[in-house]
Amino acid sequence: MSPRNIIRDQRVREERIEQILNAAIRVISTKGIGAASMSDIAKATGISIGNMYHYFKSKDDIFAEVLRQGQLNYGHNLSLLEKNTELDTYQILHQFACDWLANPINWAYTIMLQSARTTVSVPHHIRQDVTDRFTVNLQPMARIIERGQSQGHVVDGDPLQLAFYFVSLIQGLTLQRAPGYEIPVSINVDQIIRLFCPL
Amino acid sequence: MSPRNIIRDQRVREERIEQILNAAIRVISTKGIGAASMSDIAKATGISIGNMYHYFKSKDDIFAEVLRQGQLNYGHNLSLLEKNTELDTYQILHQFACDWLANPINWAYTIMLQSARTTVSVPHHIRQDVTDRFTVNLQPMARIIERGQSQGHVVDGDPLQLAFYFVSLIQGLTLQRAPGYEIPVSINVDQIIRLFCPL
Amino acid sequence: MSPRNIIRDQRVREERIEQILNAAIRVISTKGIGAASMSDIAKATGISIGNMYHYFKSKDDIFAEVLRQGQLNYGHNLSLLEKNTELDTYQILHQFACDWLANPINWAYTIMLQSARTTVSVPHHIRQDVTDRFTVNLQPMARIIERGQSQGHVVDGDPLQLAFYFVSLIQGLTLQRAPGYEIPVSINVDQIIRLFCPL
Amino acid sequence: MSPRNIIRDQRVREERIEQILNAAIRVISTKGIGAASMSDIAKATGISIGNMYHYFKSKDDIFAEVLRQGQLNYGHNLSLLEKNTELDTYQILHQFACDWLANPINWAYTIMLQSARTTVSVPHHIRQDVTDRFTVNLQPMARIIERGQSQGHVVDGDPLQLAFYFVSLIQGLTLQRAPGYEIPVSINVDQIIRLFCPL
DNA sequence: TATGAATGAGCTTTCATTCAT
DNA sequence: AATGAATGAAAGCTCATTCAT
Numbered sequence: 001m002s003p004r005n006i007i008r009d010q011r012v013r014e015e016r017i018e019q020i021l022n023a024a025i026r027v028i029s030t031k032g033i034g035a036a037s038m039s040d041i042a043k044a045t046g047i048s049i050g051n052m053y054h055y056f057k058s059k060d061d062i063f064a065e066v067l068r069q070g071q072l073n074y075g076h077n078l079s080l081l082e083k084n085t086e087l088d089t090y091q092i093l094h095q096f097a098c099d100w101l102a103n104p105i106n107w108a109y110t111i112m113l114q115s116a117r118t119t120v121s122v123p124h125h126i127r128q129d130v131t132d133r134f135t136v137n138l139q140p141m142a143r144i145i146e147r148g149q150s151q152g153h154v155v156d157g158d159p160l161q162l163a164f165y166f167v168s169l170i171q172g173l174t175l176q177r178a179p180g181y182e183i184p185v186s187i188n189v190d191q192i193i194r195l196f197c198p199l
Numbered sequence: 200m201s202p203r204n205i206i207r208d209q210r211v212r213e214e215r216i217e218q219i220l221n222a223a224i225r226v227i228s229t230k231g232i233g234a235a236s237m238s239d240i241a242k243a244t245g246i247s248i249g250n251m252y253h254y255f256k257s258k259d260d261i262f263a264e265v266l267r268q269g270q271l272n273y274g275h276n277l278s279l280l281e282k283n284t285e286l287d288t289y290q291i292l293h294q295f296a297c298d299w300l301a302n303p304i305n306w307a308y309t310i311m312l313q314s315a316r317t318t319v320s321v322p323h324h325i326r327q328d329v330t331d332r333f334t335v336n337l338q339p340m341a342r343i344i345e346r347g348q349s350q351g352h353v354v355d356g357d358p359l360q361l362a363f364y365f366v367s368l369i370q371g372l373t374l375q376r377a378p379g380y381e382i383p384v385s386i387n388v389d390q391i392i393r394l395f396c397p398l
Numbered sequence: 399m400s401p402r403n404i405i406r407d408q409r410v411r412e413e414r415i416e417q418i419l420n421a422a423i424r425v426i427s428t429k430g431i432g433a434a435s436m437s438d439i440a441k442a443t444g445i446s447i448g449n450m451y452h453y454f455k456s457k458d459d460i461f462a463e464v465l466r467q468g469q470l471n472y473g474h475n476l477s478l479l480e481k482n483t484e485l486d487t488y489q490i491l492h493q494f495a496c497d498w499l500a501n502p503i504n505w506a507y508t509i510m511l512q513s514a515r516t517t518v519s520v521p522h523h524i525r526q527d528v529t530d531r532f533t534v535n536l537q538p539m540a541r542i543i544e545r546g547q548s549q550g551h552v553v554d555g556d557p558l559q560l561a562f563y564f565v566s567l568i569q570g571l572t573l574q575r576a577p578g579y580e581i582p583v584s585i586n587v588d589q590i591i592r593l594f595c596p597l
Numbered sequence: 598m599s600p601r602n603i604i605r606d607q608r609v610r611e612e613r614i615e616q617i618l619n620a621a622i623r624v625i626s627t628k629g630i631g632a633a634s635m636s637d638i639a640k641a642t643g644i645s646i647g648n649m650y651h652y653f654k655s656k657d658d659i660f661a662e663v664l665r666q667g668q669l670n671y672g673h674n675l676s677l678l679e680k681n682t683e684l685d686t687y688q689i690l691h692q693f694a695c696d697w698l699a700n701p702i703n704w705a706y707t708i709m710l711q712s713a714r715t716t717v718s719v720p721h722h723i724r725q726d727v728t729d730r731f732t733v734n735l736q737p738m739a740r741i742i743e744r745g746q747s748q749g750h751v752v753d754g755d756p757l758q759l760a761f762y763f764v765s766l767i768q769g770l771t772l773q774r775a776p777g778y779e780i781p782v783s784i785n786v787d788q789i790i791r792l793f794c795p796l
Numbered sequence: 797t798a799t800g801a802a803t804g805a806g807c808t809t810t811c812a813t814t815c816a817t
Numbered sequence: 818a819a820t821g822a823a824t825g826a827a828a829g830c831t832c833a834t835t836c837a838t
Contacts, residue, residue: 128380164382165394168374169371176316178317181326183330183363194354195354
């Protein structure tokens with residue numbers, strides 16, 4: 001087999017994997033993590049159940065990868081925001097919150113993340129990895145807040161703790177947005193950011 | 200005609216029901232709502248699976264009752280705090296947050312509540328009831344905040360929205376406290392309340 | 399204990415047994431023999447499940463007794479008809495068919511009888527007893543038919559066989575009358591009897 | 598892309614379905630419709646319980662299909678007999694009765710049909726479909742009888758009603774033939790047909 | 797690689813029967 | 818006699834995973 005074919009096969013394989021992961025998060029976001037079956041994901045991907053096992057060795061494996069990519073992506077986006085020197089801290093936090101709350105897929109990620117961390121039947125290594133990446137992802141937010149404090153835009157206090165509170169608040173609000181069962185209280189992002197960045 | 204003590208039987212029955220509900224919340228808090236089986240709850244209660252159905256007509260029934268009692272209890276405690284005129288708003292919010300974060304059972308309740316609202320396989324009426332009670336339970340918190348605003352202790356803004364943010368923040372933090380997988384960032388309740396009650 | 403009390407107890411016991419048997423046939427006729435549970439029958443009788451076992455040693459025992467009494471009753475009524483010398487054979491058969499088809503309880507008995515005879519899980523002795531009593535109950539009908547033949551009212555042929563056909567026809571028609579699922583063909587009893595008693 | 602022979606797969610699948618349906622009617626005919634479990638049918642088919650659900654989505658689904666095929670087959674055979682111009686009405690009815698009573702599988706079908714129509718726990722749509730097909734299947738028999746009447750072979754009366762009586766008689770007799778519990782009265786088909794086609 | 801049939805363990809639920817009171 | 822809690826075996830069904838093709 002020519003090297004070109006090997007490379008092509010590798011690319012096809014990676015595309016398949018991405019298709020599966022996209023299907024998985026889509027299914028999870030509509031059926032919940034507990035009710036999302038291999039059959040559902042296979043159907044959503046458009047391939048057979050058996051074929052799924054050529055790309056992932058188990059259902060847990062798929063979930064772990066969905067979470068990994070979701071968290072890596074989250075961290076990446078946050079780093080980009082951190083490096084954007086055109087925005088002040090208020091604007092960064094505002095955009096972060098708006099982006100997060102606007103995208104329905106984040107609802108699914110947040111639920112998965114909480115489920116994974118709090119469910120005993122999820123394997124230890126997955127839970128640990130998720131926790132570790134969450135902790136790592138707090139760092140850029142802490143740096144953003146620290147910068148804001150040095151500019152007098154953000155309230156005093158340990159930046160890491162404030163980052164933890166801020167992210168927990170956004171996550172808490174995200175979880176409230178269950179489709180079809182909305183809490184009848186609107187969310188005012190400006191007001192939320194003002195808690196951390198008072199005028 | 201019956202040689203049974205009806206009063207005693209009734210009491211025993213109520214105790215059993217409470218044993219089951221306690222076992223259920225214990226199991227759910229360790230295995231997650233999706234993986235908590237009747238078998239698990241029966242074993243935790245110390246009775247047979249079949250006998251569970253003398254007290255609850257289905258698994259959903261148990262879950263609904265656990266949630267109902269948890270939310271009613273929460274609302275009751277919050278109302279007590281609201282009526283306590285010896286405490287100012289800062290103190291009320293501080294005690295509320297401390298109480299909530301200190302009691303490990305609240306972790307389980309918070310997980311159940313989120314699971315119930317976001318899991319499609321949970322029956323509609325349960326999800327609706329949980330959502331409704333959550334909304335109702337926001338009211339005393341909104342009144343506490345409104346009182347704080349009138350005394351100049353709390354930041355400006357719609358009291359109901361602020362209550363929603365505050366409760367979501369506390370819930371978000373609660374969910375982070377997964378036993379064995381703690382985020383290595385300590386929580387400073389005073390600092391959290393200060394976001395809403397700045398000096 | 400005085401003899402009077404023993405007799406009274408005995409009478410109470412027999413009434414209870416009859417209450418249970420009546421409840422049983424009522425439940426069976428509405429839920430079907432397969433779905434009729436001890437709990438259903440107990441509730442219909444107005445006593446507790448446990449108490450049922452003071453009067454019958456098993457569910458099969460109840461069913462067997464329902465069948466036994468139903469068949470004995472059937473045989474008794476048939477004998478009365480047989481002895482009624484005021485009616486000719488046509489009139490006897492007509493009244494028999496009308497009586498049988500008019501009383502909804504016979505529908506339940508017929509279904510039970512067929513279920514009992516054709517269901518493997520019904521104990522052997524019950525099935526045998528039902529079959530034996532059915533066979534015995536053919537005799538008075540055969541005698542009625544034989545008498546009719548000697549008077550020239552009934553078609554020729556072995557009286558027992560004709561009795562068998564006649565009863566099977568009535569039973570077959572009875573089974574068709576499933577409440578809510580009637581066959582839209584009316585039954586003309588005169589026409590049926592005329593098959594056996596041509597003008 | 599698939600290394601499977603789709604044509605062959607489809608054929609194998611259809612064979613499996615037929616195997617299951619055959620096993621089902623076999624089990625039902627020995628245990629009764631109420632006691633026939635998926636486990637029994639699976640064992641009789643020689644496959645696992647879980648695998649049954651690749652071919653039928655529920656137990657009811659299997660029963661419905663068994664009944665449907667049985668009734669369609671019955672109607673088809675009856676239509677063939679109706680179109681056979683070489684036989685007169687007596688001969689047609691005679692052959693119909695002989696065929697039906699000779700084939701033991703008809704005993705099973707008749708039991709299933711009656712059970713389905715008279716058992717409350719059987720879903721409504723199945724009961725309705727069975728009733729409807731039974732009614733439809735009365736039509737060819739009514740036409741056969743009507744033709745016989747116009748030739749003076751059959752007794753007077755509404756042909757549909759007579760068809761109903763005739764079929765009920767044959768069904769009633771069929772149900773009597775419980776293997777191992779036979780009523781000790783022989784059946785003379787000629788004599789039965791003579792009730793409807795007197796000399 | 798791709799398929800979907802096949803399996804087996806697990807789930808929730810029902811129910812006849814027993815038992816302590 | 819009377820109660821209903823308790824049990825355990827069975828039911829129908831689901832699903833992650835394996836396997837032959």
